[in-house]
Amino acid sequence: MDKTWWKESVVYQIYPRSFCDSNGDGIGDLKGITGKLDYLKELGVDVIWLSPVYESPNDDNGYDISDYQAIMKDFGTMEDFDRMLSQIHERGMKLVMDLVVNHTSDEHPWFVESRKGKENPYRDYYIWKDPVKGGAPNNWGSCFGGSAWEKDEKSGEYYLHLFSVKQPDLNWENEAVRREVYRMMNWWLDKGVDGFRMDVISLISKDPAYPDGPAGLNSYAAFNFCANGPRVHEFLQEMRREVLDGRDTLTVGECSGVTLEEALKYASLDGKELNMVFQFEHMDLDFDENGNKWTDRKCKLSQLKEILSRWQAGLYKKAWNSLFWCNHDQPRVVSRLGNDSAQYREVSAKMLAVCSHMMQGTPYIYQGEELGMTNAPFADISDFRDLDSINAYRELTEKGIFSREEMLGYLRYKSRDNARTPMQWEDSENAGFSTGKPWIMVNPNYHEINAKEQVGREDSVFSFYKELVALRKERPIIVYGDYRLLEPESEELFIYERGLEKERLLVACNFTGKELAWELPEEMKGRRPELVIANYPDAQWADTLMLRAYEAVVWEWTLD
Incomplete structure (x- = not known):
């Protein structure tokens, strides 16, 4: 398998409105990001993905762009952007911009x-x-x-x-539209940015017949119904020719509704379209049977394993994976799949990190994930800023589908605003995010959960992520090895094996708050493996592994 920098990289997503405010207006900005670059260098990440900073009326938090070649005044100036980009490059990191052209x-x-x-x-x-x-x-x-x-x-x-x-x-059938988009992309690349995360790129080609969808179609089904249209691959191959060929970039497509079959076209290693895609099958497991995301369901671990393993196997040596639990559109993973109680928050955050980062693909860390930040205790609909959440609350309560209290509970669990509360830098006022009133509430647990407390503490979530990031640079098996799922039916353990030539990794994760026993397969017994990483300080190897609450452990050995 060809080795490339973007396969070996770790990407960190910044949501600029909530990252760091340098001027006290309550809104994060470009100067704030520049001032925190040493923190990201300390973490060890290679690439920064910046959510939109373009000129925008801000109806959908910057994903509604009114000028693709200007900076939103809330975030600063183009001079601020150029200085930030220069400082990122000086530290040996790269910058990927959000491309919103559907x-x-x-x-x-x-x-x-x-x-x-x-x-x-x-x-x-x-x-x-x-x-x-x-x-x-x-x-x-x-x-x-x-x-x-x-x-x-x-x-x-x-x-x-x-x-x-x-x-x-936009009407992508119109060649003039495509020319405008390609011209704009080349302008940013000429400025020095290193690639693009392409927002809902699977939606740019619509069925020219504009047929009705299935009866009773709800909004999320409609969203997927429009995905992977008849000319989408043609358009992306044209984009490759007109913009990306001859440039060493990272490109990742947000592809809602993407199937494995389609992903093999979008992200094929033949390099005709994109480097990788974001697929969302594993993020949709806690939806209800009608495709409604507003629930408080927990997904079944066996289903989560089936999906992630199918993508691991299906793309191996054919296309490339992206690995993520969190982004600006998802709630905090430690509250969703882990345990955000004081007792188990850190250990379960570390377990989830191991589970994802040890798979094949490029890992994405969303701001605050490396601290184990949690969902926020929103008390009232007035606390929310996300258009999707506010509209859903209004529509579903007015129709009598959910009571107000039910809907608030679902929003506290699933709203995108959980990811958008300010980054928790320290235990001073407003978590060190701003000296003014933040645009959205600060999670009150910043007194306990903040970067200042974690950077330098050896057993912190931050230090654990730092170790995970470093491991990818030291062990090619993590990046390039194959993948084999063990115990597919278990609803408690997520265990898989990685292999590269004679090297083997065993990754074992306990998704529960109780101790569990797992007997090794015969071919693993009697070995003397090396401990690679663990979220408990005294992990023990034995023919029957005893995995404590939310324990994650990775062992490595070489075949005879």
Whole structure:
């Protein structure tokens, strides 16, 4: 398997609004990020993925872009960006930008022109349709609730918005749109950025017939129904030719609704499209049977293992994996899959890190994950800022599907705002994030959970992540080895083996709060393996492994 830097890297995602505020206005900014680069260098990460910092009305926290080549004033200036990029490169790290080109803001000059009339040259930059039977062109739902179509009273036509009504979808069938996108991408690469994370890139090609989806289609099903359209691979191959060929970049596509079969096209090692994709099968396991994410369900471990293992095996030597539990759209993993109690928070956070980072693929760390940050105790709907959460609360309580208390409980468990509370730097006011009033509540547990307390403490979650990151640079088996799942039916243990030539790794993770026994397979008994990493200080090897609550341990040996 060809060795490349982006396979061997660890990526750290920064959500700039919540990372570090340098000027006391309560909003994180580019100068704040620059001031914390030594922290990321200490952690050992190779690449920073920066969520959008472009000019935006901020309807969807910056994912509604009104100018792709300007910086949102909340975050600073282009000079601030250039200095940050220079400082990142000086420390030997790389910067990946968020590319949001399925849609723009309705305040983007293209859309302002587009809605002026049917004859406007920018009309075809977006997807406009005549009404059908006096209503929306089809039954597609917006990901943020309600119809995906908005009627323009002036023309009588509808425009498509798979997300907010203020995020009209671009018409990728129009070659002029694609040329504009490629020109903009080349501008950023010429500036020195090192790649792109491509937001909902699997949605850019729509079925030209715009058919109705399945009866009773809800918004998330509609979202997936539109994925992997007929020309998406053609468009991405064109992007590769026009922008990426000849440049040494990292490209990762957010591909909701992606199948393993499609991922083999998006992220094939032949290099025709992207380096890797984010798939979300494992993130959707706690949805209900109707595809509704607003639940407090826990996923079954056997299902989680089946999905992750299928992707490990299916992409091996054919395409490349991305490994993640957390991002700006997901709740905190220690509250979702681990145990965020004072007793088990740190040990379960470390266990989840081992489970993910020891698989094949490029690991992604979301800000605060390396501290074991938890979901927040939001008390009222007024505490939330996420458009998706607020819309869902309003829609589902007004329809009587959930009571207000039920819905608040689901939001506390699943809202995207759990990931967006400010980074917890220290135990001073506002967790050291800002000297002003933060744009969203600070999790009150910052007194116990913060970077200042953890950096330098040998048994902290931070130190454990630092060790995991370093291991990838020392042991090629972690990056390039094959994968074999053991105990697939267990609802308590996640155990797998990695292999590269004669080297073997055994990764054993206990997903429960109780001690469990696991008898080694015969071929492993009698060996004298080396302990690679463990989240308890006294891990013991034996023919029957005793795994304590949320214990994770990795052993290595060489075949005879």
